Amino acid sequence: MSPPSVCTRFHIALELIGARWSGAVISIIFKGAHRYADIKAAIPGINDTMLARRLRELESAGIIERRVLATSPVRVEYHLTEMGQELRPVVDELVTWAHKWIPLPEAASA
Amino acid sequence: MSPPSVCTRFHIALELIGARWSGAVISIIFKGAHRYADIKAAIPGINDTMLARRLRELESAGIIERRVLATSPVRVEYHLTEMGQELRPVVDELVTWAHKWIPLPEAASA
Numbered sequence: 001m002s003p004p005s006v007c008t009r010f011h012i013a014l015e016l017i018g019a020r021w022s023g024a025v026i027s028i029i030f031k032g033a034h035r036y037a038d039i040k041a042a043i044p045g046i047n048d049t050m051l052a053r054r055l056r057e058l059e060s061a062g063i064i065e066r067r068v069l070a071t072s073p074v075r076v077e078y079h080l081t082e083m084g085q086e087l088r089p090v091v092d093e094l095v096t097w098a099h100k101w102i103p104l105p106e107a108a109s110a
Numbered sequence: 111m112s113p114p115s116v117c118t119r120f121h122i123a124l125e126l127i128g129a130r131w132s133g134a135v136i137s138i139i140f141k142g143a144h145r146y147a148d149i150k151a152a153i154p155g156i157n158d159t160m161l162a163r164r165l166r167e168l169e170s171a172g173i174i175e176r177r178v179l180a181t182s183p184v185r186v187e188y189h190l191t192e193m194g195q196e197l198r199p200v201v202d203e204l205v206t207w208a209h210k211w212i213p214l215p216e217a218a219s220a
Binding site: 003004006007008011019020023027028033090091094095096100101104105 | 113114115116117118119120121122123124125126127128129130132133134137138141142143148151152153154172193196197199200201203204205206207208209210211212213214215
């Protein structure tokens with residue numbers, strides 16, 4: 001029997017959604033935030049540089065898509081693609097685990 | 111209705127298992143590697159400094175435990191605690207997702 005080794009695709013996937021704030025961005029879009037300002041407001045501690053970078057990375061990976069709505073003024077929204085939607089069970093299982101095992105911090109901290 | 115916000119515990123959980131190599135370490139212990147050398151051999155690209163740090167962090171978080179066996183010479187093994195074992199559904203769902211959506215790299219790369 002060959003020794004176990006790490007699944008490359010699992011590792012790549014975790015690098016992608018485990019990057020700081022990426023999971024938060026994905027989970028908040030699941031919760032219904034689609035506009036940049038709403039996503040930013042929902043994630044304490046994130047700054048514009050980081051949020052813009054994560055949105056670009058997630059779009060480039062195919063997990064979210066940027067929609068430009070033909071409103072006046074033009075409105076931009078971020079939505080999960082099918083690939084992104086299928087992260088739902090991962091997010092749900094991690095939420096379940098976190099609620100069982102991770103204590104709430106005593107006070108808000110950076 | 112209040113606007114959505116990121117679940118703090120979800121965010122903490124993802125910071126923990128999403129830290130570079132942490133998920134790989136957890137998944138390889140699930141696969142049956144328990145000794146330092148076996149864990150290291152299973153994760154291409156990880157170095158001793160990083161592996162030792164991740165093992166300490168995961169132990170400190172309560173996800174793995176370090177067992178010192180009274181053999182001669184003394185043998186050290188790393189095992190998942192109950193908290194760690196319960197990450198199984200998260201890992202399984204992410205593996206499933208990765209196998210569907212993440213293409214295999216053409217060649218091994220750092």
